[in-house]
Amino acid sequence: MANVYDVGSAELIKAASAKLKTIIGKPRYVDFVKSGASKERVPQDPEFWYMRSASILRQVYLNGPIGVSKLRTRYGSRKGHVVHRMHHKKAGGSIIRDSLMELEKAKFVKNTKEGRIITPQGRSFMDKLSKEIAGS
Numbered sequence: 530m531a532n533v534y535d536v537g538s539a540e541l542i543k544a545a546s547a548k549l550k551t552i553i554g555k556p557r558y559v560d561f562v563k564s565g566a567s568k569e570r571v572p573q574d575p576e577f578w579y580m581r582s583a584s585i586l587r588q589v590y591l592n593g594p595i596g597v598s599k600l601r602t603r604y605g606s607r608k609g610h611v612v613h614r615m616h617h618k619k620a621g622g623s624i625i626r627d628s629l630m631e632l633e634k635a636k637f638v639k640n641t642k643e644g645r646i647i648t649p650q651g652r653s654f655m656d657k658l659s660k661e662i663a664g665s
Contacts, residue, residue, distance in 0.1 A: 530656070530660060531656075531659045531660045531662070531663035531664075532655075532656050532659050533587060533590050533591065533655050533656070533659050534591075535659060535663055536659045536662045536663055537662075538587065540662050541583075541587060541655070541658060541659060541662060542580060542583045542584050542587060543580075543583075544658045544661065544662060545583035545586060545587070545654075545655065545658055546576060546579035546580045546582070546583040547579075548654075548658065549579050549582055549583055549586075549635075550576075550579050552635050553579075553582060553631040553632065553634070553635050554631060555578045555579070556578075556627055559577070559578045559624065560575075562621070562623070562624070563621065564577075564581075564604070564620055564621055564624055565601075565604070565605060565606065565618060565619065565620035565621045566608065566618045566619070566621070567605065567606045567607060567608040567609075567617075567618035567620075568606075578624075578628070581604075581624060581625075581628060582628040582631065582632065584604075585600060585625060585628050585629060585632070586632055586637055586638070586647070586651060586654075586655065587655065588600060588603060589629075589632075589638055589645050589646065589647050589651070590647045590651070590652065590655050593646050593647060594641060594643035594644035594645065594646050595644045595645055596644040596645065597622050597625050597626050597629065598622075599644075600620075600625045600629075601619040601620050601621070601622050601625060602617075602619055602620075603620075604620035604625065605617055605618050605619040605620045606618065606620075629645055632651070633645075636648055636650050636651070637650055637651030637654060638651055
């Protein structure tokens with residue numbers, strides 16, 4: 530049986546985001562804010578929230594207990610400067626935190642002392658999608 534480790538990340542995230550549209554809600558502010566300090570504009574993709582949520586769910590599956598700070602580092606990027614070298618900047622925490630809270634409401638992620646972990650429902654959701662992708 531195929532799982533998250535056996536399929537490509539891009540295919541899995543795309544399939545998971547399509548399914549998450551019917552399961553989780555999208556905050557109103559997401560269309561108007563940047564995703565981090567290193568970005569100049571808001572995300573252009575209208576499906577950004579669902580893609581980021583699916584990607585976060587995959588990261589929790591793979592790196593299990595993980596917190597917002599580690600995810601901010603993971604989704605951060607390099608900030609360009611005119612004269613100085615580029616430096617890494619963390620991503621914004623609000624989008625990641627709200628996405629994790631929506632995934633908790635859907636019972637895919639659970640908050641523990643060590644950090645967020647994936648629940649059996651979340652593991653089953655991701656494994657079923659992986660099986661569909663590997664089978665086709």
